[in-house]
Amino acid sequence: QKEVEQNSGPLSVPEGAIASLNCTYSDRGSQSFFWYRQYSGKSPELIMSIYSNGDKEDGRFTAQLNKASQYVSLLIRDSQPSDSATYLCAVFNQAGTALIFGKGTTLSVSS
Amino acid sequence: ETGVTQSPTHLIKTRGQQVTLRCSSQSGHNTVSWYQQALGQGPQFIFQYYREEENGRGNFPPRFSGLQFPNYSSELNVNALELDDSALYLCASAGVDNEQFFGPGTRLTVL
Numbered sequence: 001q002k003e004v005e006q007n008s009g010p011l012s013v014p015e016g017a018i019a020s021l022n023c024t025y026s027d028r029g030s031q032s033f034f035w036y037r038q039y040s041g042k043s044p045e046l047i048m049s050i051y052s053n054g055d056k057e058d059g060r061f062t063a064q065l066n067k068a069s070q071y072v073s074l075l076i077r078d079s080q081p082s083d084s085a086t087y088l089c090a091v092f093n094q095a096g097t098a099l100i101f102g103k104g105t106t107l108s109v110s111s
Numbered sequence: 112e113t114g115v116t117q118s119p120t121h122l123i124k125t126r127g128q129q130v131t132l133r134c135s136s137q138s139g140h141n142t143v144s145w146y147q148q149a150l151g152q153g154p155q156f157i158f159q160y161y162r163e164e165e166n167g168r169g170n171f172p173p174r175f176s177g178l179q180f181p182n183y184s185s186e187l188n189v190n191a192l193e194l195d196d197s198a199l200y201l202c203a204s205a206g207v208d209n210e211q212f213f214g215p216g217t218r219l220t221v222l
Contacts, residue, residue: 032209034210034211036213042216043199043201043213043214043215043216044154044201044213045213046210046211046212049210088153088154090153092209095167096209097144097156097166097167098144098156098159098167098169099144099146099154099156099203099211100156101153101154101155102153103151103152103153104153
């Protein structure tokens with residue numbers, strides 16, 4: 001059974017701080033990795049994709065991938081109260097048809 | 112560009128009934144995937160359709176079935192509803208880059 005693991009949280013950070021969200025996956029053959037943000041009662045929203053080892057930056061978000069350690073992370077700089085949400089890590093299966101999701105990490109940013 | 116849409120928004124059914132959920136893909140997307148998200152969990156892959164053919168299936172029983180139409184819209188049908196089928200049902204469409212974008216979801220309650 002292919003798995004994606006995340007700490008459920010809640011992760012609490014003050015406004016302006018860096019939030020660090022972590023994810024590990026079990027399928028060493030996985031090639032595509034995604035972070036989705038999900039506000040309470042809403043559907044997941046794609047915020048980052050990463051396919052190669054290293055860092056990928058988009059605005060206040062940085063995704064980091066280490067395939068050797070089977071580890072993906074998301075850093076949110078200058079955290080805002082509007083960043084308070086559940087962050088879902090997702091990995092494609094090797095066929096590239098199904099996203100396998102973690103249970104999500106709940107982030108709370110206090111002002 | 113039109114995003115992914117789903118209908119209905121909410122639905123209440125009783126055990127043993129049948130339900131049909133509908134999804135319209137984002138413009139230019141020819142792949143549609145369906146996911147089930149129980150409360151407090153990450154989405155679980157049900158199946159994917161590509162050019163009107165089922166292209167992958169998760170660990171769901173045959174009473175979960177689907178269709179994709181020539182305009183790339185899709186339906187999810189669930190027969191013989193069970194209490195555990197109560198969940199948020201999410202449709203996601205993808206284009207050539209295979210990044211999946213979710214619709215707003217249909218909240219199904221089975222009584």
